[in-house]
Amino acid sequence: MAASLLVRVHRNVPFSAVLERASAVVSQVLNFVAVPGLVYRLPPARRGLSLEGHQIIDVNFPGAYIQFQEIDASLVNFHSFSSPVPNESARLLLACEASGRRPASEVLVVALAGAAAELVNGSIDDGGHHWLDKDEYGPQELIQSLRLSDKPRDFDAAVELVYRRQAVHLRHPVRRP
Numbered sequence: 260m261a262a263s264l265l266v267r268v269h270r271n272v273p274f275s276a277v278l279e280r281a282s283a284v285v286s287q288v289l290n291f292v293a294v295p296g297l298v299y300r301l302p303p304a305r306r307g308l309s310l311e312g313h314q315i316i317d318v319n320f321p322g323a324y325i326q327f328q329e330i331d332a333s334l335v336n337f338h339s340f341s342s343p344v345p346n347e348s349a350r351l352l353l354a355c356e357a358s359g360r361r362p363a364s365e366v367l368v369v370a371l372a373g374a375a376a377e378l379v380n381g382s383i384d385d386g387g388h389h390w391l392d393k394d395e396y397g398p399q400e401l402i403q404s405l406r407l408s409d410k411p412r413d414f415d416a417a418v419e420l421v422y423r424r425q426a427v428h429l430r431h432p433v434r435r436p
Contacts, residue, residue: 262365262427263356264372265384268339272378274314274323280374281367288369289417290407295327297367299337316379318351324358325371333363337371353379362422369405369421373398389427 278297285294302322314320322338336356343350355371357364369390376383376398384395391404405424411417 262360262368262387262389263354264368264390265386266353266355266372266375266379267381267384268316268351268353268375268379269381270379271315271317272375274316274320276378277316277371277375278325280378281370284370284373284402285366288366288373288402288406288421289414290410291414291417294414295330297325298328299323299325316353316375325367327363327367330363332361333367334358335364335367335371352384353381362418365425366418366421369401373402376401387427390425392426 278299282294282297286292300323302324316339318339318341320339322336325335325337327333334357336354336358339351339353341350342352353372353375355368355375357368372383375381382395382397383401385391386394388394390401405421407417407420411420
């Protein structure tokens, strides 16, 4: 199963604002200025739609596949859905799933979830304790816990370092050749 985070959405924001803020979060977490741009495409069933302009993230948001430009293993599935909660009306959740299942896609999940949570004034749900050893936390807690303090030599090295800082990898170390 792909690593994922859920963001509780308390107010609507433009998709473009999330992408812009996510780029800044990537730079902040990696402690690296020259990060690749973000590109997106719509799921096959939604290709006739457009996310240009001020498409709002709400219950009608068509979802998107987002990745770092020219980095194939960085794919993230980004979509919203309503989830009924006992004793509450339906709530809107935003899912960020590391479809690329590689370090770059997992770092991008962190950036998108952190950016979205900041903008929608929401919390982040991490039921699998993948990033932190908690079920729920705020965006700054996630960003600061994974942020690199030293400047990495390049983007790939930075991604690998952040990837290894995740709670799941501390519990079950990754062995790479």
